[in-house]
Amino acid sequence: MSLYIDADACPVKAESERVATRHRLKMYVVSNGGLRPSQNPLVETVIVPEGPDIADMWIADRVGPGDVVVTGDIPLAAKCVEAGAQVLKHNGEPLTQANIGNVLATRDLMTDLRSADPFRQGGGKGFTKADRSRFLDALERAIRAAAKS
Incomplete structure (x- = not known):
């Protein structure tokens, strides 16, 4: 069982490391650079080459049943769910077989809407303390569920 962090623009790397350490899990922090490596022996920083979706690939x-993935990338989440992993968004929202289809469809719709109106700006909400708290709770639950699988 491992914890994989899609680290580019991930606001919960430190929280994930604390939880992984408490559970004695190997944690992979995957990005295409620009991160300070952790001194924690359970944390491996993986730097992949520049390019679209290299970290996601x-x-x-590598992911499979019993693993936990933290990502905001919906296509990556879909692949990980299909592989049998527990998947969480940064705000703690679980992505599962039951909801990944709808989440993918919504993502595609929003992409189409944004491309149809190039003047549409912003719209995203900020990351809050409540999001961080929900994430920590959801990560604990996901690790326990992964341990059972």
């Missing part, structure tokens, strides 16, 4: 090629 690295994670998707």
